[in-house]
Amino acid sequence: MAYGGSRSGKTFGFIRAIMIRALAHKSRHAILRYRFNHIKASIVYDTLPKVMELCFPGVADKSKLDKTDWFYSLPNGSELWFGGLDEKERVEKILGNEYATLYLNECSQIPWASRNMAVTRLAQKTPLRLKAYYDCNPPGMAHWTYRLFVEKRDPDRRTPVANPGNYAALLMNPQDNAANLDQRYLEELQAMSESMRRRFFLGQFADASDTALWTLELLDQQRIVDGSLPEMARIVVAVDPSGVSGEEDKRSDEVGLVVCGLGRDGRGYVLEDLSGRMAPAQWGDAAISAFQRHEADAIVAEENFGGAMVAEIVRSAGARQGISVSYRPVKASRGKIVRAEPIAALFEQRKVSLVGLFPELEDQLCAMTTAGYVGSRSPDRADAMIWGLASLFPAMTKPEFGIGGRRAPVVNVGYSSMKKRRA
Incomplete structure (x- = not known):
């Protein structure tokens, strides 16, 4: 899991890694987020085109985006499938396949149960080693991302995981990506409130509070x-x-x-x-x-x-x-x-x-x-x-709402x- 501040290059790095794997062997890869509209705007129409242009020139000309089932097919037959975990019909379509790579983008928004369901489809048999990628701006310490990747504990049972080496975590912050960012953006992050600065600039998990009304x-x-x-x-x-x-x-x-x-x-x-x-x-x-x-x-x-x-x-x-x-x-x-x-x-x-x-x-x-x-x-x-x-x-519940311009x-x-x- 890559976690850290905003615009530190996490999504770009993982999309590039998936493309390298996809071009190496014919395979299928799932890129998921909690809401489908978010993944279209942030990855399909933003990060993916940038990665293709900068890292794989010419490949995009031979690739095709299917806007019916929302997958991106590469020249060697590999496919990148995009989906949201908030719609039952779309989830069933996505999880009807098996994948060599699973990428949960902005996983702080994804419930633990949805993550577990998605992981069951990480099962495609190819020469590639099966891998799951995760990224997030760190939420609170009570979140499953902190418990699994930082504490190395099962989020349900709170017991140590059997293979802690399978849950690697990498801190990536915007100042590490300063060459690709406007200095004014970094200054804006630094000027945020203390808790937001810790999350979006320093990439720190917030202290957990079992009594908080909102997290x-x-x-x-x-x-x-x-x-x-x-x-x-x-x-x-x-x-x-x-x-x-x-x-x-x-x-x-x-x-x-x-x-x-x-x-x-x-x-x-x-x-x-x-x-x-x-x-x-x-x-x-x-x-x-x-x-x-x-x-x-x-x-x-x-x-x-x-x-x-x-x-x-x-x-x-x-x-x-x-x-x-x-x-x-x-x-x-x-x-x-x-x-x-x-x-x-x-x-x-x-x-x-x-x-x-x-x-x-x-x-x-x-x-x-x-x-x-x-x-x-x-x-x-x-x-x-x-x-x-x-x-x-x-x-x-009043019927008049829903009437008008x-x-x-x-x-x-x-x-x-x-x-x-x-x-």
């Missing part, structure tokens, strides 16, 4: 980075205000400002995190701008801090921008963790996805435990997300900076 692997499994989103039946802009006077006020907590959507597929989507230290007029304007940009249905704001003042901030911002908004106040009558637990359960039930990477928000979510919040400051971003999703999910939500495809595109 990095849970968020990863439901994350959407590549591919389109369903139509949104309802969108809300959720606000968790604070007493901050402006960006320069480092003593007060941030204002939580998160956009959430309810898809016509019945799932929730966290679309954008705009939280920060903002004066009242600033966050009011930011909320109204997000309301317009996402064509939202309502602004939901927690009123424990400020009461009627919060409603007035929203209405004044709307008046400045010349629009009228639907405003829904919410009031916290229970503790943070009690409010968070049912939302965390929705993630576990695969009913909510993060659309992009939200480092600061994810830090706060992972710091919420059954014993309380263990982060350094108030979880304003997480609170805003929880308010937003809580306002959407009670309405999921199409809306293409704006989604975050960047890291800490908010780059936007239409889905």
